[in-house]
Amino acid sequence: MSLFLSRVNLPVLSPTGRNFWENVKTAVVVYIIFTRLVKTERHVRARGIVHSVVDVYKSVVQETLLLALRFPAARKKVENELAKARLEIEKKLVPQGPGVTRHLSLPDQGHDTDWIIKEMAKMDEESGSHVDWRDGKVSGAVYHGGEDMQKVIIAAMERYCVSNPLHPDVFPAVRKMEAEIVAMVLKLYNNPNGAGTTTSGGTESIIMAVKTYRDWARATKGITEPEMVVPITAHAAFDKGAAYLGVKVHTIPVHPETRQVDIKRVRRAINANTIMIVGSAINFPDGNQDDIFALGKLASKHKVGLHVDCCLGSFIMPFLEEAGFPVQPFDFRVEGVTSISCDTHKGSSIIMYRDAALRRYQYYINPDWVGGLYGSPSIAGSRPGAIIAGTWAALQYMGHSGYLESCKQIVTAAKTIARRIKSEIPELRILGNPPASVVAFASAHESELNVLEVGDAMSKKGWHLNALSKPAAVHIAVTRLTIPVVDQFIADLKDSVREAQITPSGKGTMVMLYGLGQSSAVGPTMVGHIAEAFLDTMYKA
Incomplete structure (x- = not known):
C-alpha cells in the first residue's frame, strides 16, 4: 500500500489556492453569523429585550420540565390526568347509555323523510343538555335574524341546494349572486371599485389575506422569509394562516387601558421581511378597535399591506356612524388599508382588496394539470352554491334600513x-x-x-x-x-x-x-x- 501511494501524484494546493478556499470558508461563516445576528436583532426589536429574555427563560424551563416528564412515574401521572380529562370531555359530548342508537354504517335500504326527521329529533333528545339558543343566553355563535328571515334563507338554499360555483356555466345565477354579494359589501366598506371574493368564513378570509401578501411580497419584493406584525388581540386565524403558510408572526401588546395595539411597538417590529400588519375593528377577545388610521400611516410609509379584520364587526361597524354612535375610521377611506375581511353570514365571509391587482395573488392557477386548466379564487374548489344563495337572500331581505x-x-x-x-x-x-x-x-x-x-x-x-x-x-x-x-x-x-x-x-x-x-x-x-x-x-x- 505504501509503495502504491508513493507512486501516486496527489494534487497539492498552492499557497494561493489554499488562501482562496480559506477566504471562502471565512466568508460563509461570516455570512451565517451576520444573518443570524440580523434575525436576532429584528426579533429583539419586535419583542423588546425584557420580553425576549422572558421567552428564552420560559423556553428553557419548559424544555427542562418536559424532559422531566419523560421519566416513567411523571409520565404515568400526566397520562392518567389526561385520560380523566378525555373521559370528562366524552361524557359531555358523546351520548352514553344502552338506549343510544349509533349509525356507523350505511343502512341496507334508504329511509324516508319522516324517519330521518324523527331520528334527528331522537338525536337531540339523546344529547341531553341541548342548548336552546333562542333564549338569548349564547354569546355570539348564533346570528338569528328572526323566523321570517330564516324562511327566506331556507327557501333560497333549497332552490340552489345542488349548485356549485366551480361551474359558472352550469349555475350562472349563483355566479351572479356571488359577484353581487362582493359588490354590495365593497360598497358598504367604501370601496365600490375594489375587488374581493367570497369564502367559507372569517378564518378562510384571513388565511387568504396572509397568502395574498406572502405571494405579493415574494413577487414584488423578493421576500422569501416573510413576517407579519399582529396585535396580541388579533384573531387566532392569523397565527393559523401563518403556521400553514410559513410566515413568522410578531405579536404586539396592547395598551392596558385602551386595548389598542401599541403603535410604537408595531413600528419597531416592521423590517425588510414584513409583508403585512394587522388591525382589528373589532377584535374578538374584548371587542375593541385598533387605531386603524395610525396603522395605515405605518403601512403607507413602509409599503406593506394593512389588513383590517372586520369579521366580527361585519354589518355593525359600517352602520355605527349613521346610527349615531362614535366610531374611529376603519374602512377603505383610511389611506394604507389594503384589505378587509367581513363575515356576511354563518359559513360565508368576504375578503376585500383595494384593487383587483392585489386580489390576483390570492388565486391558485395550474395550467399544466392533466385534468385540464385549473383555477380557483380561494382554498375551496367545489363550493356549496346554496350558502351563496342564502347569503344573497339575507342581504336582500334585510336591506340598508x-x-x-x-x-x-x-x-x-x-x-x-x-x-x-x-x-x-x-x-x-x-x-x-x-x-x-x-x-x-x-x-x-x-x-x-x-x-x-x-x-x-x-x-x-x-x-x-x-x-x-x-x-x-x-x-x-x-x-x-x-x-x-x-x-x-x-x-x-x-x-x-x-x-x-x-x-x-x-x-x-x-x-x-x-x-x-x-x-x-x-x-x-x-x-x-x-x-x-x-x-x-x-x-x-
Whole structure:
C-alpha cells in the first residue's frame, strides 16, 4: 500500500489556492453569523429585550420540565390526568347509555323523510343538555335574524341546494349572486371599485389575506422569509394562516387601558421581511378597535399591506356612524388599508382588496394539470352554491334600513351592559371602550375576585360566555337574541359575582382550564393536549 501511494501524484494546493478556499470558508461563516445576528436583532426589536429574555427563560424551563416528564412515574401521572380529562370531555359530548342508537354504517335500504326527521329529533333528545339558543343566553355563535328571515334563507338554499360555483356555466345565477354579494359589501366598506371574493368564513378570509401578501411580497419584493406584525388581540386565524403558510408572526401588546395595539411597538417590529400588519375593528377577545388610521400611516410609509379584520364587526361597524354612535375610521377611506375581511353570514365571509391587482395573488392557477386548466379564487374548489344563495337572500331581505336598525338595537344593548356593569357592579371592570357588539369584563381587583369563577357561575345559570386570558376576563358578544334579556344578564351577573366571592368552587371549566394554562411553563402544553382530546372527541361516533 505504501509503495502504491508513493507512486501516486496527489494534487497539492498552492499557497494561493489554499488562501482562496480559506477566504471562502471565512466568508460563509461570516455570512451565517451576520444573518443570524440580523434575525436576532429584528426579533429583539419586535419583542423588546425584557420580553425576549422572558421567552428564552420560559423556553428553557419548559424544555427542562418536559424532559422531566419523560421519566416513567411523571409520565404515568400526566397520562392518567389526561385520560380523566378525555373521559370528562366524552361524557359531555358523546351520548352514553344502552338506549343510544349509533349509525356507523350505511343502512341496507334508504329511509324516508319522516324517519330521518324523527331520528334527528331522537338525536337531540339523546344529547341531553341541548342548548336552546333562542333564549338569548349564547354569546355570539348564533346570528338569528328572526323566523321570517330564516324562511327566506331556507327557501333560497333549497332552490340552489345542488349548485356549485366551480361551474359558472352550469349555475350562472349563483355566479351572479356571488359577484353581487362582493359588490354590495365593497360598497358598504367604501370601496365600490375594489375587488374581493367570497369564502367559507372569517378564518378562510384571513388565511387568504396572509397568502395574498406572502405571494405579493415574494413577487414584488423578493421576500422569501416573510413576517407579519399582529396585535396580541388579533384573531387566532392569523397565527393559523401563518403556521400553514410559513410566515413568522410578531405579536404586539396592547395598551392596558385602551386595548389598542401599541403603535410604537408595531413600528419597531416592521423590517425588510414584513409583508403585512394587522388591525382589528373589532377584535374578538374584548371587542375593541385598533387605531386603524395610525396603522395605515405605518403601512403607507413602509409599503406593506394593512389588513383590517372586520369579521366580527361585519354589518355593525359600517352602520355605527349613521346610527349615531362614535366610531374611529376603519374602512377603505383610511389611506394604507389594503384589505378587509367581513363575515356576511354563518359559513360565508368576504375578503376585500383595494384593487383587483392585489386580489390576483390570492388565486391558485395550474395550467399544466392533466385534468385540464385549473383555477380557483380561494382554498375551496367545489363550493356549496346554496350558502351563496342564502347569503344573497339575507342581504336582500334585510336591506340598508334593516341592518341600520339592527345595529342600533344591538349596540344599544351592548352599551347598556357595559354602562350597568360600570355603575352597578364595582367588583368588575370593562376592558377598554368597546364601540360595537362585544363587552369584556375582568375583576377590578384580582386578589379579591377570580372573574373566571364568575364565568363558571354564569354557566350554571345557562349562559354560554367566552373566557379570555391576558388578562383573565369574560366576554359576551351581543346579538339580536340578547336584546330582550339584558336585565336578566345583569341580574345573573350580580348573583354570580356574589357566589364567586362567597363560595368559589375552583372546579368550573373556565377556572380549571385557564388555571392550568397559567399554572407552569408546561401549562400551555397540557392545555394543548386537552384541546387535542376535545378535537378527537368531536369525531367519535
